[in-house]
Amino acid sequence: MAFDVEYDVVCIGGGGSGKSAAYTIATESDLSVCVLEKLENCGGSSIYAEGTCASESSEQAARPHPDYPGELPEGAHFPTHEEHVQRYIDYSHHRANVEVAKAFAYNSSETIDIYKGLGIEYTDVTIYAFDQPAELYTFHRPEGLGQHCQDLLERACVNAGVDIFTNTPAQELITEDGKIVGVVAKDADGNEMRIGAKAVVLATGGFGNNMEMVEKYSWIPNIHKNHYQSVPTQNTGDGIRMAESVGAHLKDIGALMIIGCTEGRTLGSGINGAGYQPNLWVDTKGKRFCNEAVANSFADTGNTIAMRDDGIVFSVMDEDTVTRLESGTGSAVGLGDFIPIHKTMPTLRAEIEEAIPDGAAFKADTIEGLAEAMGVDAETFKAVVEKYNEACDAGKDDEFMKPTKFLQPVRKAPFYATKQRPSILVSCGGIRINGNFQVTDKDYVAIPGLYAVGMEATGLFGDTYNLDVPGTANGFAHTSGRLAARHIISTLA
Amino acid sequence: MKTAVVFKWCKDPQDARVSADGAVSWPGVKLSPTEDDPAAMDVARGVSAEEDIVGVTIGDGKPEWAAARGAASTVVVEDAFGGPDGTAAARAIAAAVKSAGDVDVVAIGDSDWDRGVVSALVGALGWKAYANVTAAQAEGDDVRLTIKTPAGNRIVLAKPPMVVAAQALSQEANVPGMKQTLAARKKPVAKESVASLGVAAGVGTSAGTRLPEGDAAIIFDGSDPSNAVAQLMDALRGEGVL
Numbered sequence: 027m028a029f030d031v032e033y034d035v036v037c038i039g040g041g042g043s044g045k046s047a048a049y050t051i052a053t054e055s056d057l058s059v060c061v062l063e064k065l066e067n068c069g070g071s072s073i074y075a076e077g078t079c080a081s082e083s084s085e086q087a088a089r090p091h092p093d094y095p096g097e098l099p100e101g102a103h104f105p106t107h108e109e110h111v112q113r114y115i116d117y118s119h120h121r122a123n124v125e126v127a128k129a130f131a132y133n134s135s136e137t138i139d140i141y142k143g144l145g146i147e148y149t150d151v152t153i154y155a156f157d158q159p160a161e162l163y164t165f166h167r168p169e170g171l172g173q174h175c176q177d178l179l180e181r182a183c184v185n186a187g188v189d190i191f192t193n194t195p196a197q198e199l200i201t202e203d204g205k206i207v208g209v210v211a212k213d214a215d216g217n218e219m220r221i222g223a224k225a226v227v228l229a230t231g232g233f234g235n236n237m238e239m240v241e242k243y244s245w246i247p248n249i250h251k252n253h254y255q256s257v258p259t260q261n262t263g264d265g266i267r268m269a270e271s272v273g274a275h276l277k278d279i280g281a282l283m284i285i286g287c288t289e290g291r292t293l294g295s296g297i298n299g300a301g302y303q304p305n306l307w308v309d310t311k312g313k314r315f316c317n318e319a320v321a322n323s324f325a326d327t328g329n330t331i332a333m334r335d336d337g338i339v340f341s342v343m344d345e346d347t348v349t350r351l352e353s354g355t356g357s358a359v360g361l362g363d364f365i366p367i368h369k370t371m372p373t374l375r376a377e378i379e380e381a382i383p384d385g386a387a388f389k390a391d392t393i394e395g396l397a398e399a400m401g402v403d404a405e406t407f408k409a410v411v412e413k414y415n416e417a418c419d420a421g422k423d424d425e426f427m428k429p430t431k432f433l434q435p436v437r438k439a440p441f442y443a444t445k446q447r448p449s450i451l452v453s454c455g456g457i458r459i460n461g462n463f464q465v466t467d468k469d470y471v472a473i474p475g476l477y478a479v480g481m482e483a484t485g486l487f488g489d490t491y492n493l494d495v496p497g498t499a500n501g502f503a504h505t506s507g508r509l510a511a512r513h514i515i516s517t518l519a
Numbered sequence: 520m521k522t523a524v525v526f527k528w529c530k531d532p533q534d535a536r537v538s539a540d541g542a543v544s545w546p547g548v549k550l551s552p553t554e555d556d557p558a559a560m561d562v563a564r565g566v567s568a569e570e571d572i573v574g575v576t577i578g579d580g581k582p583e584w585a586a587a588r589g590a591a592s593t594v595v596v597e598d599a600f601g602g603p604d605g606t607a608a609a610r611a612i613a614a615a616v617k618s619a620g621d622v623d624v625v626a627i628g629d630s631d632w633d634r635g636v637v638s639a640l641v642g643a644l645g646w647k648a649y650a651n652v653t654a655a656q657a658e659g660d661d662v663r664l665t666i667k668t669p670a671g672n673r674i675v676l677a678k679p680p681m682v683v684a685a686q687a688l689s690q691e692a693n694v695p696g697m698k699q700t701l702a703a704r705k706k707p708v709a710k711e712s713v714a715s716l717g718v719a720a721g722v723g724t725s726a727g728t729r730l731p732e733g734d735a736a737i738i739f740d741g742s743d744p745s746n747a748v749a750q751l752m753d754a755l756r757g758e759g760v761l
Contacts, residue, residue, distance in 0.1 A: 214696030
C-alpha cells in the first residue's frame with residue numbers, strides 16, 4: 027500500500043493524552059512517532075485542567091509535612107489505589123470497566139513523577155470543593171496549572187524527537203485485512219497525506235463540541251440546544267467517528283462534564299463566581315427546584331442546570347448577598363482556581379451592571395420588578411421568595427434540605443439575578459477499550475493497531491463525570507496515553 | 520545573490536531547569552529554532568531566489584527547518600554545541616558559511632536567547648552587520664534593509680557582504696505543512712564537523728545573556744499583621760520610598 031510517509035505510531039490529537047502517548051513512544055523505544063493536531067496549537071482540553079488525579083503518589087507520601095501548606099482536615103486521608111478504583115465502580119453504579127479503572131489508578135502515581143521530572147512543581151494535593159466530604163484527596167495542583175503542564179510536555183515531546191504537525195486534521199483510518207495500517211490527514215496547506223502506521227492512538231478529546239453527537243448520545247434532553255460554550259475547545263468527535271467507521275463498539279457514550287456558567291461570561295469572572303454560589307435558584311417559571319448546595323459539585327450542578335427544559339437558571343441575590351460576595355466573607359463555595367473559596371469578587375457590581383444590557387443579569391428595586399426583568403411569573407416568584415425567606419429565618423429548609431449555613435434571605439433591595447446556563451467542558455467516554463487501551467469491537471475483541479485514550483475512551487464513567495475523584499479527566503488523559511504507548515511498544519518493538 | 524540563513528543555533532531558555540541552588544541543567548534538551556529564525560528566513564527569501572538560499576545550523580535537533588521554508592540545501596556542523604561559549608558556536612557557524620561558498624548575506628535571528636552568538640559571528644566573519652532588521656529586499660547588487668529603531672523605521676541600502684540580524688514582529692504566519700516538511704527532509708544536507716571545518720576553539724564561557732530584571736522581592740511573613748506592617752514600613756524607609 028502506498029503512503030506519503032510512514033511512522034510506527036501516529037497519535038491523533040495533541041492534547042495531554044496524545045502527547046503523553048507520543049512522549050512515551052519516543053523516550054521508551056526506538057519507534058518513530060508523530061502527533062497530528064487539527065488546531066493551530068496543541069493542548070486540547072488539558073490546558074484548562076486545574077489538577078491531576080493520582081493515588082499513592084510521591085506527593086501524597088510527602089504530605090502532610092510542615093513545609094507544605096494545606097494539611098489534611100481531621101478524618102481526611104489520601105486514598106489507596108483500591109479506594110481509588112472502588113470509587114469509580116461505586117459512583118458509576120458499576121458501569122465503569124474494572125480493567126480500565128485499575129490500569130489507571132495503579133499507574134496514576136507515575137504520571138505525577140513524570141511531570142515532576144519535566145519540571146512541574148505541585149503546590150498542593152487536595153480536593154476540588156471545600157464542602158464536599160465525598161471527594162477523595164487525589165487532586166494534585168501544579169504550579170502554572172494545565173497550560174504550563176502542556177507547554178512542558180510539548181517541549182519534552184519535541185526534544186525527544188516527536189514530529190508534531192499542527193493544522194493537520196486526521197480524517198479517516200486506513201485498514202487492511204481488518205488491521206489499522208494508517209491514517210489519511212490533511213496537512214496545513216490542504217494537501218491530503220496518506221500516513222502509514224503500525225499503530226494509531228485516538229486522542230481527540232471526545233465529542234463535547236459536536237452538537238449533533240451531543241443530541242444523539244446525551245441522556246440530557248435539549249442540552250444540545252441549551253448549551254453555552256464557556257471555554258473554546260473544539261472536540262468534535264473525530265476519534266469516535268473514525269473508530270466507529272472501523273467497527274469499534276461505542277459504550278457508555280453520552281456522559282458529559284457540564285459546568286454552570288453565567289451566560290456570555292467566563293468561568294473565572296466575578297459575576298459567574300456570584301451566580302454559581304448556592305443562592306436562591308429558580309427556573310424560568312419562577313420556581314425553586316433543588317438544594318442549591320449542589321454547587322459543591324460542579325458536575326452535579328451542571329446536570330441540574332442542564333435538566334431544566336430550557337437550560338436556564340436564575341441565581342437570585344439581594345443587596346446584602348452582593349455586598350457579602352463583593353467585599354465581605356466572599357464565596358461560600360469554590361470552583362477550583364476559577365472561583366477561589368472564601369474570596370471576594372471586588373468587581374461584582376460593575377460586572378452585573380455590564381451584564382444587564384446583555385440579558386445575563388437583572389436588577390430591580392422590588393421582587394415583582396425582578397420577576398418582570400427575568401421574565402418569570404411575578405406571583406409565583408414572589409411566593410417562592412417568601413417561602414424561602416421563611417426557611418432562612420427558621421434556619422431550616424424543609425422543601426429542599428439546603429444546609430442552614432447556605433440559607434441567605436432575599437430581603438434587602440435592590441435585588442439581583444444572574445442567568446446561569448449549562449456549559450459542556452468535555453464528553454466522558456464513548457469508545458470501548460480493554461485494559462490495554464486497545465479499541466474493541468462489539469465482541470470485545472481488540473481491533474489490531476487501534477487504541478483510544480483520554481476522554482473519548484470508555485471505562486471510568488457512568489452517566490456523569492465523577493467529581494468524587496477530582497482531577498480524573500487530566501490524570502486519565504496522561505496515564506492512559508502512557509499505558510497505551512507501552513502496550514504498543516510491547517507489541518511492536 | 521547568495522544568502523545563508525542561520526537557524527537553530529541555541530537552546531530555548533524555557534527548557535532550562537533551574538534548581539534551588541541556582542544550578543542550570545538542560546536534560547534531554549535539543550537546540551531549537553528561535554522566535555526570530557522565521558524573520559531571518561524572510562530576509563533570505565527577500566534577498567535571494569530559493570536556489571541561492573542555504574540553511575546553516577549546528578548541533579542536534581531537526582536540520583530540515585530552513586529547507587522546509589525554502590532553502591535549497593543545508594549545512595550542519597553536528598558537533599558544534601550551542602553551549603555557554605557563544606564564540607565557539609559563532610566560529611562554527613562562520614566556518615559553515617564559508618564552506619557553503621560565495622555567500623553574500625548571512626541572515627540570523629536577532630534573538631535574545633543568546634545575544635553573544637550574533638556579535639561573535641559578525642566578528643568571526645569580519646563583515647559589516649545590521650541589527651533589528653524587519654525586512655530586506657535585493658535591489659540590483661545592493662540590499663534594501665528596513666531597520667526598526669525607537670524613532671521609527673530606517674531604510675538602508677547596503678552592499679554585501681553583510682550579516683543581517685533579523686527581528687520578528689509577530690509569530691510565524693505560515694508554518695510549513697506536513698508535505699512541505701517531509702519534502703524538505705529529502706533536500707541535500709552537508710554534514711560537517713568542527714574538525715572537518717578546522718574551527719578554532721571558543722575563547723571563554725558565558726554565564727548569562729542579560730542582567731537580572733530587577734532587585735529581588737522582599738517577602739514579609741504575614742502571620743502577624745502588625746509585625747508585617749512594621750517590617751514593610753522599615754523596608755520602604757530603607758529603600759528611600761518614605
